[in-house]
Every structure is written in structure tokens, then in C-alpha cells.
Amino acid sequence: xTLAQLKQLKQNGEKIACLTAYDANMAHWVAQAGCEVILVGxxxxxxxxxxxxxxxxxxxxxxxxxxxxxxGAPDAWIxxxxxxxxxxxxxxxxxxxxxLIQAGANMVKVEGGLPVLPLVHxxxxxxxxxxGHLGLLPQSVxxxxxxxxxxxxxxxxxxxxxxxxxxxxxxxxxxRSETAExxxxxxxxxxxxxxxGPDTDGQVLVLQDVLGLTIGRTPSFARNFMAGADSVQSALxxxxxxxxxxxxxxx
Numbered sequence: 001x002t003l004a005q006l007k008q009l010k011q012n013g014e015k016i017a018c019l020t021a022y023d024a025n026m027a028h029w030v031a032q033a034g035c036e037v038i039l040v041g042x043x044x045x046x047x048x049x050x051x052x053x054x055x056x057x058x059x060x061x062x063x064x065x066x067x068x069x070x071x072g073a074p075d076a077w078i079x080x081x082x083x084x085x086x087x088x089x090x091x092x093x094x095x096x097x098x099x100l101i102q103a104g105a106n107m108v109k110v111e112g113g114l115p116v117l118p119l120v121h122x123x124x125x126x127x128x129x130x131x132g133h134l135g136l137l138p139q140s141v142x143x144x145x146x147x148x149x150x151x152x153x154x155x156x157x158x159x160x161x162x163x164x165x166x167x168x169x170x171x172x173x174x175x176r177s178e179t180a181e182x183x184x185x186x187x188x189x190x191x192x193x194x195x196x197g198p199d200t201d202g203q204v205l206v207l208q209d210v211l212g213l214t215i216g217r218t219p220s221f222a223r224n225f226m227a228g229a230d231s232v233q234s235a236l237x238x239x240x241x242x243x244x245x246x247x248x249x250x251x
Contacts, residue, residue: 001036001077003107003129003168009036009201010190016202017243018079018192019210019236022048022065024072026207031073033236034244037192038073039204040066040105042081042138047208047215054138057083059096063103070104079131079169080105084139093119097128107169111137113150113158117165124166131169132162135196152179159183159191171204172196174221195221198251203243210239223248 009016018037021027022044030038044065045057059082066080080100087093087110097108097119107129110116120130134155135148150158156179159170170191172180177197184191184200193200208214209222211232218224225242229235242248 001075003077006036006077006169006190007188010188015243015246016190016192017240018202018204019239020044020204020207021069021073022207024068027069027072027076029233029236030207031076033233034240035236036077037202037204038069038076038078039109040069040078040080041206042083043206047206047213053141055084055141057081059083059086059099062086063099066100066103066105077107078105079107079109081109082111087116087119090118090122094122094126097123097130101128107131109133109171111139113154113161117161120162120165120167124168129169130167131171132159132167133171133173134158134162134175135172136174148174152176155179156183156186159187163187163189172200193249195219198246198249203248205239211235221249 017035018039019030019035020039020041020043021030027038042054042057045051045054062080062083070078082096086096100108109131111133113134123130168189173194175196180193180196181199190201192202192204194204205222209218210225212224212226225235225239
């Protein structure tokens with residue numbers, strides 16, 4: 001899978017399926033199910049390590065998990081999160097991106113809008129594909145909680161700025177459906193939604209939510225695809241099929 005192929009899927013109106021994965025075994029099965037994109041998310045801090053937030057996840061840990069996922073799914077487009085404070089300065093952000101790309105990621109994901117524009121611009125100049133993340137920002141949970149705080153107009157402006165700076169994919173988390181649709185239709189880059197309605201170019205969920213393995217409260221926008229499935233593999237295929245045919249998420 002290449003970035004050009006992902007952009008072609010968007011142009012053709014075909015939905016893009018994405019899931020998180022954190023190890024080689026599950027990355028293999030996620031890719032086999034038909035997911036074009038695998039996100040090595042700092043969500044591993046919560047669903048793998050047992051933390052209450054993503055904040056304890058280190059760059060070294062992200063590199064370790066990215067290496068495993070890259071070995072398990074060498075043909076998928078792998079996006080790796082730049083973890084908390086690893087992009088606090090331009091120099092640190094460049095070092096983090098270098099480490100994740102050298103670990104096997106095809107693209108790095110950074111949270112936020114205006115503050116990360118210098119990093120996005122410099123990475124684009126250096127040929128590093130960047131995914132922006134807007135809406136609910138898990139790395140800002142201590143200040144804002146698990147909610148989207150920016151107004152629709154600010155989110156649209158931030159998306160415009162990220163793409164202009166060189167971002168070649170966007171993730172919108174818990175953004176109003178109408179706003180997510182506007183952003184998706186305004187840019188040629190793929191826009192992937194999570195809890196942001198059905199009108200983005202693709203969907204992403206945390207793997208454990210899809211398999212009904214989440215400890216504690218499952219996000220309201222998620223769906224347990226293991227319900228009625230006879231295997232993990234069939235549940236993953238059901239997720240991909242639901243994204244592709246537009247039955248997930250529901251309008």
C-alpha cells in the first residue's frame with residue numbers, strides 16, 4: 001500500500017479501512033482482513049500497558065511496537081503516533097519522526113493544529129509523510145478531558161493549515177459529522193474518522209474495541225464485531241466490510 005494508492009481510493013469514492021495494532025501477530029491478521037492502514041497508536045498505553053491515559057507512552061516504546069507491526073504487516077500503510085511531548089520542540093519532533101520511520105512506519109501522526117505546523121512543514125520538506133490529528137486530543141486530556149474543545153470553524157481552519165503545511169492525511173476524532181464531511185470534501189488528502197460520522201474517507205477504531213476486549217467503558221461510537229462472529233479473523237473481515245459498504249458507522 002502506498003500513499004498514492006490511498007489517495008486514489010479517496011478519488012474513487014472507496015472507503016479506507018484502518019485499525020490499530022501493536023504487535024506482529026495482530027498486525028498480520030488486520031492486514032489480511034483488508035485494512036489498508038494500520039495505526040500504531042499511543043492508545044497502547046491504555047489497552048496494552050494498562051495506564052489510564054496515553055501520556056506515559058515513551059518514544060522508545062512506540063519504536064518497539066512499530067518494529068513489531070512492520071514485521072507483521074509489511075505491505076500495509078503503517079502510521080505511528082508521535083507520543084506525548086516527543087514533539088515539544090522542532091528538534092525533538094524531527095528526532096522522533098526519524099526513529100519511527102526507521103522502525104518501519106510509513107507515516108507519522110502528530111496531534112493538534114497550529115502548534116505543530118512548523119514540524120509538519122519541515123517533515124514534508126524532508127519527504128516524511130505526516131498525518132495530522134484534530135478534534136479530541138488524547139495527549140491533552142489533563143487540560144481538556146476526553147472531548148473536542150475547538151469550534152467547528154477553528155477545526156476547519158486547522159485542517160486547512162495542516163494540509164497547506166504538507167500533511168498528507170488527517171484523523172478527525174469526535175468531530176461533528178457535518179464538520180468532518182466539510183473537511184473531507186475540502187481536501188485531496190484522505191481524511192479518516194473516529195467517532196466523527198460516516199462521511200469521512202475512511203474509519204479507524206482501536207482493535208480491542210472491535211474485538212470486544214476493552215476493559216471498562218467502550219466508546220459509544222465503537223462496535224463489537226466479535227458479536228456473532230466465529231473467529232477473530234471473521235470479526236476483522238466484518239469490520240472492513242462494514243467500513244467499505246458504509247454500514248459502519250451508521251448515519
